[in-house]
Every structure is written in structure tokens, then in C-alpha cells.
Amino acid sequence: MTFPRDPELPQAAANDVPRLDSATVATEFSGPSRQTIAACPDCDLLNSLPENPHVTMLCGRCGAVLYRHHPNSIDRSLSLTLAALVLFLLSNSFPFLAMKSGGLVQETTLLTGIRELWKQELQGLAILVMLTCVLVPLAQMLGLLYILLPLKLGLRPAFGAARVFRLVQEVAPWGMMEVFMMGILVALVKLGHMATIVPGISVFSFGALIFVMAAAFSCLDPQLLWDRLDLRR
Amino acid sequence: MKENATTAYQHGLVNCHDCHLLIKIPHAHADLLCPRCGAHLHPRKPNSLARTWALVCAAIILYIPANVLPMTITTALGTKQADTIISGVIYFMQSGSWEIALVIFIASVLVPFVKLCILIFLVLSVRFRSAWRPKDRTTLYRLTELVGRWSMVDIYVVTILVALVKLGAIATIEAGPAAVYFASVVVMTMFAAESFDPRLIWDVIEEDI
Numbered sequence: 001m002t003f004p005r006d007p008e009l010p011q012a013a014a015n016d017v018p019r020l021d022s023a024t025v026a027t028e029f030s031g032p033s034r035q036t037i038a039a040c041p042d043c044d045l046l047n048s049l050p051e052n053p054h055v056t057m058l059c060g061r062c063g064a065v066l067y068r069h070h071p072n073s074i075d076r077s078l079s080l081t082l083a084a085l086v087l088f089l090l091s092n093s094f095p096f097l098a099m100k101s102g103g104l105v106q107e108t109t110l111l112t113g114i115r116e117l118w119k120q121e122l123q124g125l126a127i128l129v130m131l132t133c134v135l136v137p138l139a140q141m142l143g144l145l146y147i148l149l150p151l152k153l154g155l156r157p158a159f160g161a162a163r164v165f166r167l168v169q170e171v172a173p174w175g176m177m178e179v180f181m182m183g184i185l186v187a188l189v190k191l192g193h194m195a196t197i198v199p200g201i202s203v204f205s206f207g208a209l210i211f212v213m214a215a216a217f218s219c220l221d222p223q224l225l226w227d228r229l230d231l232r233r
Numbered sequence: 234m235k236e237n238a239t240t241a242y243q244h245g246l247v248n249c250h251d252c253h254l255l256i257k258i259p260h261a262h263a264d265l266l267c268p269r270c271g272a273h274l275h276p277r278k279p280n281s282l283a284r285t286w287a288l289v290c291a292a293i294i295l296y297i298p299a300n301v302l303p304m305t306i307t308t309a310l311g312t313k314q315a316d317t318i319i320s321g322v323i324y325f326m327q328s329g330s331w332e333i334a335l336v337i338f339i340a341s342v343l344v345p346f347v348k349l350c351i352l353i354f355l356v357l358s359v360r361f362r363s364a365w366r367p368k369d370r371t372t373l374y375r376l377t378e379l380v381g382r383w384s385m386v387d388i389y390v391v392t393i394l395v396a397l398v399k400l401g402a403i404a405t406i407e408a409g410p411a412a413v414y415f416a417s418v419v420v421m422t423m424f425a426a427e428s429f430d431p432r433l434i435w436d437v438i439e440e441d442i
Contacts, residue, residue: 039241039248039255042371043435046241061435062371099397101404106397113396120395122408128416129392132385166251166270173423176382182336183389189333190325190390191397194404226252230269 040064070221078148080216085141087209092134096184096202101195109202110134136175137213143168144216151228162229169222178210240439242432247274278430282356288425289352295418296345303409305391307398315409318342318387340386341415348384348422351377355429362437374431381426384419388412 037048040059047066050057057067070076095107110133117126143164150158158164184203191197241248246255252270265274278284303315316324318341325334351373358370391408398406 037255038253039246041248041250041253042375042431043367044240044242044248044432045435046239046244046246062368062431064371064375097393097397104403106399108393108396113392116396116399117392117408120408122413125388125392125408125413125416128420129389133389162252162270166272169251173378173382173427176385179382179385180389182340182383182386183393186333186336186386186390187393187397189330190394193328194398222252226254226269 038066040066067223070219070224073219073221073224074148074151076219077144077216078152080212080219081141081144081148084209084212084216085145087205087212088138088141090205091202091209094201094205096200096206097188098198098200099191099195100198107200132174132176133180136171137177139171140168140175141213144220147225147229151225157229162226165225165229172217175213177206177213181206181210240432240435242276242436243439247276249274250278277432277436278428281428281430281433282359284428285352285356285425288421288428289349289356292345292349292418292421292425295414295421296349299411299414299418300342302411302414304387304411304415305394306407306409307404308407309404317411318415337387337390340383344380344384345418345422348377348381348426352422352425352429355434359433359437362441364438364441367434367438370434371431374426374429374434377426381419381423384422385416388416388419 037046039046040062042064043059043062045059045061047057047060049067054069055067056065056069058064059066092110095109098105098107114126114130114134117123117129146158147161147165147168150156150161184206188197188199241255245257247258248255249267249270249272251272252267254267254269256265256267256274258265258274266272267274300318302317304318304321305316307314307316318337322334322338322342325331325337355370355374358365391412394406395408398404
């Protein structure tokens with residue numbers, strides 16, 4: 001049994017898709033210690049994790065990222081999450097666009113937009129926008145804070161932290177702030193011919209928030225967090 | 234257990250979907266929870282193909298009203314104008330802002346359409362036990378998961394326009410019925426991508442060898 005393999009793949013498995021025998025697998029399951037083998041989430045191939053933690057490890061068969069080194073992960077994610085919370089408060093308390101036409105000025109914040117949809121009998125849509133742009137990002141930030149703070153302070157993991165972390169990861173595809181930012185830009189140009197559009201404080205804080213949030217998540221080391229949150233030992 | 238087993242499944246192991254802990258459980262066992270994160274454990278996502286099919290079909294049906302019905306209804310100085318997604322794109326092309334036309338076209342027309350095509354192709358290729366370029370098909374799957382969210386752009390534009398353009402008698406913009414259908418298409422395709430299990434692509438190849 002052979003698999004077509006890309007010889008350029010940088011991982012050790014390139015010369016040999018690791019065929020882990022049952023003895024290796026059995027010793028792995030003697031107790032909840034740090035895992036040395038991992039199954040690829042995309043193709044289920046068993047790979048041995050590298051001894052050296054400073055490398056990025058790809059699956060030998062499908063190329064999915066199995067492991068990536070994240071230096072100083074808890075400090076970095078925690079500080080970025082705190083920054084994101086501040087920016088989130090800013091973004092939701094100031095108008096992001098104001099429209100001037102004649103003597104009329106119309107300002108809008110994220111929440112007034114959602115309220116307007118609700119008033120027009122489009123409750124489903126209002127809930128969807130509320131979820132994807134406000135509630136999911138907020139829940140992600142608060143969840144990360146809840147997990148990371150006790151770890152940073154050297155306390156035992158917070159109650160139910162593993163469950164919270166699982167939820168934070170599960171809702172991630174539904175946080176669509178960067179798509180909303182794109183929507184703001186399109187609306188800006190679209191209304192440009194009609195009236196004078198003034199971008200507000202919120203546009204800038206929202207723009208920054210997207211990058212800070214993305215950075216917070218890419219600094220996160222799921223492997224390390226799962227090890228620390230594991231309460232079985 | 235096979236002699237030269239390579240996958241977790243063949244070793245009798247289950248990879249937790251959420252925390253990627255490898256757990257040894259008998260295959261027949263149903264409804265176990267991951268000891269580390271509490272997620273439900275399955276060797277593969279349950280009923281993956283059937284669920285993906287159902288959601289894809291629902292999305293295709295919703296895709297029709299989403300494109301035929303108006304997305305926005307603009308009232309300016311007493312005249313009403315209803316715009317569908319496509320007529321909006323054409324309007325932008327003619328009025329010279331082709332960048333916007335391009336963004337809307339890619340996000341609202343191309344991405345949902347291509348995403349549906351890819352999902353149908355993936356499901357059919359597993360169904361017919363294709364051995365064709367499994368690695369590329371896995372990459373294709375990762376791509377659909379990544380780009381699907383960008384279809385929401387148009388929904389957000391409508392949200393912002395509706396909130397912003399309320400100038401009494403001069404001009405108002407209302408969200409049309411297509412907005413709801415279009416949002417449902419996006420949600421359906423996101424769920425469809427989530428319920429497809431890329432490991433099936435590899436499973437059928439292993440079984441056929």
C-alpha cells in the first residue's frame with residue numbers, strides 16, 4: 001500500500017509514511033502524558049510528533065498542519081485579547097458611519113443597524129448579524145480571557161475551562177468581523193455618490209480589532225492549552 | 234487491526250474532533266464523551282454524506298429566490314427601485330465603480346456557486362469511491378471552509394444601508410426578501426461544509442486497495 005507523496009514536503013514523514021505498529025500505539029496509551037503521536041484531523045493518518053518542539057509539522061499524506069510552534073503563547077494571546085476587548089468596546093459605542101445630505105445627518109452604530117433590521121420585520125437577519133458581528137466575537141474574547149487569566153496567574157485552570165475552550169474553537173467560523181469590515185467599505189463607496197459619508201471612530205477601531213483578534217488567535221497554542229487544561233491527572 | 238495500519242481508525246483509535254486527543258475506544262461504542270474536552274466522540278462525523286447532501290440541496294433551492302427576488306428596495310423622491318444581486322452588480326459596472334461590482338460579484342455570486350459545486354463534487358467523488366488526487370481534494374475542502382464566510386458581505390452592506398439611509402421623503406432603503414434567502418444560503422453552505430468529513434476521501438481509497 002503506497003500513497004502518492006510530494007517529495008518536497010519538509011517533514012520527516014516524507015521518506016516514510018509512519019506505519020506505527022501496535023506496540024508503539026499501546027505504550028502511548030499507558031497514561032495521560034504528552035502525546036507523541038497525533039492523528040491528522042483531515043485524513044486520519046497517524047503521524048509521530050517531532051521531538052524538537054520548534055518546528056512546524058505537516059501531515060505526511062494530505063499536508064494539513066498538525067503542529068506549529070507558538071513561542072510565549074499564553075502571554076501574547078492574553079495581552080492581545082485584552083487589547084481586542086478594549087477595541088471592541090470602542091467599536092460598539094461610537095458610530096462607524098455618518099451620512100450628511102442637505103441639513104440631515106444620520107449616524108449609525110453597529111447596534112442601531114441591527115435594530116433597524118429588526119424594525120423592518122427581518123428578525124432572523126437581525127439575529128444573524130447580531131450573532132456573527134457582536135455576540136460570537138465577544139464570547140470568544142471573554143472565553144479566552146477566562147481560560148488564559150488563571151493560567152497566567154499560575155492558578156489552577158478555571159472551572160469548566162476545557163469546555164469553554166472547545167466552545168471558543170467551535171464558534172470560530174461564525175465570527176465574521178472581517179467580512180463586516182468589508183461590508184462597511186463597500187457601503188462607503190456605494191453611498192459616496194449619494195451623499196457625504198464621514199467614517200467614524202468605530203471604522204478605525206474595528207479595522208484594528210480584526211487584526212488584533214486574528215493575532216490573538218494565531219498566537220494561541222491549542223496543544224499547550226489542552227495539556228494545561230487537562231484535569232485528568 | 235490490519236497488519237500495516239496507518240490511520241487512527243485502523244488502530245481502533247478515535248481522534249477527538251475538537252481537542253485532537255487520541256482515544257482508544259471500541260468502534261461499536263456510541264455516544265462517548267472526550268475525557269479531556271467533553272466533545273462527543275465519533276470515528277467519523279456521523280452521517281456525513283447524507284447531511285451534506287441535504288444541506289447542499291436546501292442551499293440550491295434557496296439560491297433561486299435569493300437571485301430572483303430583490304435584495305434592496307430604494308425609494309428616492311417617490312420612485313421605487315428594486316435591485317436584485319445581479320442588477321446591483323450591473324448598476325455598479327455601468328456607473329463606473331467596477332471594484333465594488335467585482336467584490337459583490339465574487340462574494341455574492343461566484344463564491345456560493347463555486348462552493349456548492351465543490352461540495353457536490355466532493356460528495357459524489359466519495360460516493361463513487363474515486364481515487365483521483367485525494368490530496369488536492371482535501372485542499373479543495375479546506376478552501377471551501379475558508380472562503381464561504383465572505384459571502385456574507387452583501388448581507389452586511391444591506392444592514393448598513395438600511396440603517397444609514399433614512400432621509401425621510403428624500404431617500405430610504407429597505408431590505409428586500411432576497412436578503413433572508415441569501416443569508417440562509419450562506420448559513421446552509423457553511424453547515425454543509427462543516428458536516429462533510431474529508432477523511433472519507435481517504436477511507437474509500439484505503440478500503441479499495
